[in-house]
Amino acid sequence: MDRHELRRRFATLTTAHLADACIRARVPVRCAPAHLRSVAPGSRLAGRVCPARHVGSVDVFLEAFEGAAPGDVLVVDNGGRLDEACVGDLVVLEAQAAGLDGIVIWGLHRDTADIRAIGLPVFSLGAIPTGPLRLDARPHDALGSAGVGDLTVSGEDVVLGDDDGVLFVPATRAADLLTLAETIRDTERHQAERIREGVSLRAQLRFDTYLARRRQEPSLSFRDHLRAVGGAVEE
Numbered sequence: 001m002d003r004h005e006l007r008r009r010f011a012t013l014t015t016a017h018l019a020d021a022c023i024r025a026r027v028p029v030r031c032a033p034a035h036l037r038s039v040a041p042g043s044r045l046a047g048r049v050c051p052a053r054h055v056g057s058v059d060v061f062l063e064a065f066e067g068a069a070p071g072d073v074l075v076v077d078n079g080g081r082l083d084e085a086c087v088g089d090l091v092v093l094e095a096q097a098a099g100l101d102g103i104v105i106w107g108l109h110r111d112t113a114d115i116r117a118i119g120l121p122v123f124s125l126g127a128i129p130t131g132p133l134r135l136d137a138r139p140h141d142a143l144g145s146a147g148v149g150d151l152t153v154s155g156e157d158v159v160l161g162d163d164d165g166v167l168f169v170p171a172t173r174a175a176d177l178l179t180l181a182e183t184i185r186d187t188e189r190h191q192a193e194r195i196r197e198g199v200s201l202r203a204q205l206r207f208d209t210y211l212a213r214r215r216q217e218p219s220l221s222f223r224d225h226l227r228a229v230g231g232a233v234e235e
Helices: 003-010 015-025 059-067 089-097 112-118 171-196 207-216 222-229
Strands: 045-053 073-077 085-087 102-106 122-124 146-148 151-153 157-162 165-170
Touching: 003 045, 003 171, 015 157, 015 165, 015 171, 045 059, 045 102, 045 146, 059 073, 059 089, 073 146, 073 157, 085 102, 089 102, 089 112, 102 146, 102 157, 157 171, 165 171, 207 222
Parallel strands: 045 073, 073 102, 102 122
Antiparallel strands: 045 157, 146 151, 157 165
């Protein structure tokens, strides 16, 4: 999917919409751990994953930028370490100059005030003043993939981030998932408006019917019922 189209369509969605779309499409939901958050509240990013595995030096990031395309998102694997920052303001500035859409760090950052002033979306596990005090051997595939929690992501993935966190989806499924997410968004907006007008969500979703059917069919799930009545609340 074209990067401009990706950003345009995600601008009216949330990662929650996309996560629900994954569930409905039976695509594995791949969320970064919940404690990976944006440095500046309100930050949003969407782009192809540009992976880099950090071993103590920023040269891996500079090399990643050499092969990155405008709109990509640098995804840094620092093993989730909490004893060092691996990205600071200069790397963020260079990423911005290279045309990247943001940075996701499975690790820590520093220079928080400067990063917020730069304005490029950055998501990380938090901040610490010290940079790396080590220089480990660099793996041969340092630019091939990145770990984020229990996930492994690569250039075959798209990453999306907002105030709810970070989500990864296969690039080949992004267009279909966005379309499904838009349907879920519209359904939820309509339901919210009807609640404001005085029609409860229980009434909209025919919850009394669900309870009655469940007494007759104990195996009936609420999600099955939602699909039958065209509602949205879980996925």
